[in-house]
Amino acid sequence: MAKGKKFICKVCGHTTFKWTGRCPECGEWDSMVEKETVEEEIPSVKSTPPRPASEISLLKEKRYLSKIGEFDRILGGGIVPGSLVLIGGEPGIGKSTLLMEVAQKLSSKDLPVLYISGEESLYQVQLRALRLGIDSSFLYIMAENNLKAIQNEIEKLKPKVVVIDSIQTVYLDNLDSPPGSISQIRECTSSLIKIGKKKEIAIFLVGHVTKDGSIAGPRIMEHMVDTVLYFETSKDYQYRILRATKNRFGPTSEIGIFKMTSGGLVEVIDSSNLFITDSLLKTEVPGTAVVPTVEGSRIFLIEIQALVTRSNLTLPRRVTQGVDYNRICVLLAVLERRGFNFYQKDVYVNVAGGVKIEEPACDMAIALSLASSAKNRPVRQKTVAVGEVGLTGEIRPAGFMEKRLKEVKKLGFERCIGSLIEEKEARKVKGIEFIGVKSIEEAIQEGLKER
Numbered sequence: 001m002a003k004g005k006k007f008i009c010k011v012c013g014h015t016t017f018k019w020t021g022r023c024p025e026c027g028e029w030d031s032m033v034e035k036e037t038v039e040e041e042i043p044s045v046k047s048t049p050p051r052p053a054s055e056i057s058l059l060k061e062k063r064y065l066s067k068i069g070e071f072d073r074i075l076g077g078g079i080v081p082g083s084l085v086l087i088g089g090e091p092g093i094g095k096s097t098l099l100m101e102v103a104q105k106l107s108s109k110d111l112p113v114l115y116i117s118g119e120e121s122l123y124q125v126q127l128r129a130l131r132l133g134i135d136s137s138f139l140y141i142m143a144e145n146n147l148k149a150i151q152n153e154i155e156k157l158k159p160k161v162v163v164i165d166s167i168q169t170v171y172l173d174n175l176d177s178p179p180g181s182i183s184q185i186r187e188c189t190s191s192l193i194k195i196g197k198k199k200e201i202a203i204f205l206v207g208h209v210t211k212d213g214s215i216a217g218p219r220i221m222e223h224m225v226d227t228v229l230y231f232e233t234s235k236d237y238q239y240r241i242l243r244a245t246k247n248r249f250g251p252t253s254e255i256g257i258f259k260m261t262s263g264g265l266v267e268v269i270d271s272s273n274l275f276i277t278d279s280l281l282k283t284e285v286p287g288t289a290v291v292p293t294v295e296g297s298r299i300f301l302i303e304i305q306a307l308v309t310r311s312n313l314t315l316p317r318r319v320t321q322g323v324d325y326n327r328i329c330v331l332l333a334v335l336e337r338r339g340f341n342f343y344q345k346d347v348y349v350n351v352a353g354g355v356k357i358e359e360p361a362c363d364m365a366i367a368l369s370l371a372s373s374a375k376n377r378p379v380r381q382k383t384v385a386v387g388e389v390g391l392t393g394e395i396r397p398a399g400f401m402e403k404r405l406k407e408v409k410k411l412g413f414e415r416c417i418g419s420l421i422e423e424k425e426a427r428k429v430k431g432i433e434f435i436g437v438k439s440i441e442e443a444i445q446e447g448l449k450e451r
Helices: 069-074 095-106 122-131 147-157 182-199 220-224 325-336 360-375 401-410 420-426 440-447
Strands: 002-009 032-039 084-088 113-117 139-143 161-165 202-207 227-231 239-247 255-261 264-267 288-295 298-310 318-321 345-351 383-385 415-419 433-437
Touching (some): 069 239, 069 255, 095 113, 095 122, 095 161, 113 122, 122 139, 147 182, 182 220, 288 401, 298 401, 318 325, 325 360, 345 360, 360 383, 360 415, 360 440, 401 415, 401 420, 415 420, 415 440, 420 433, 433 440
Parallel strands (some): 084 202, 084 227, 113 139, 113 161, 318 345, 383 415
Antiparallel strands (some): 002 032, 239 255, 288 298, 298 345
């Protein structure tokens, strides 16, 4: 055995063998703490021999159903025992409310659930439980921050599901850094993974978010867990959208929609006309366009709103909400080459309802709304547009056209502008006039109403 010294940052856990006034990893001053190390001979470890892929049997994984359809669906069909799920969102959006409801639905004699609150007292948690109408003899609530104490209770209670609200409040005694620091979050998450995998306990972690909306703490935490769920919409909206950005047991394109009520979060099953209103079918307003977008296994009709107005600034404003800013800049450049003047105009683009769209197939609807506002000519009544716009102005196919048009027809729209390549597939849906176009110029000509 040989003794030595090393210096560990109490904020991020970075290790060096020479003292420095500032941590080279996180940049924190006076955070390096001296630790003695003991080098021991590493004993030989008996490893499991590798096996051919063809000889490994696949067994269908067991899942717990929360009986909340939207929640089970975005997880891939239910909760997998031994999985670690991280859920994030801005304060007050409903993370604790949703997990409390899930815990209530899951709890039974054969499936005890342990809910650990690190931010609220037992009295505060009970007040929420009463508001949600939760009264289960197999849902155990505990207020604790020390991970060792949490591990001891898990050993005694032997729950099947554990909820920790939140991971930023949990700490290990043997680390000098405070709760919420990078090193604490990383080590606590690692310990919880070992517990969950060894005992086949499904663990839910609530994560705080930063100003830009990402989960606070080391990015490696999202790589360590099995599933990452984000609440997309703001707490100011009545409807809350929960998206799976990572899922080892299911698709990552699914979203779940919930409605915040006085009795908690209620799942929205029929969400076809959630983001549009009946007035869109009856009125013609410049600057609005509708697009049928695909989110996982569902089709949503989304309203795009654009406002183009004269600017008094040297650098005109470009403000976007719910759509990527850089994509708007590309579409503006494409329209500029086709006779539109945006360099002296302020441009505002908004996706109604607080939803965020990332599908390239929304390009044509965005371009139509911009052209409609710039020319002060509304998009034709009962018309939707779907297709990707290339840099040369060509319209590329969106895919799933038959599925999109069936939803469009269901909600009362009669015309769809799309890529000429998808005209054959579109003909399968009767009752919808499909207008195939090759370029954005043709799309604007067909989509905007004559003066």
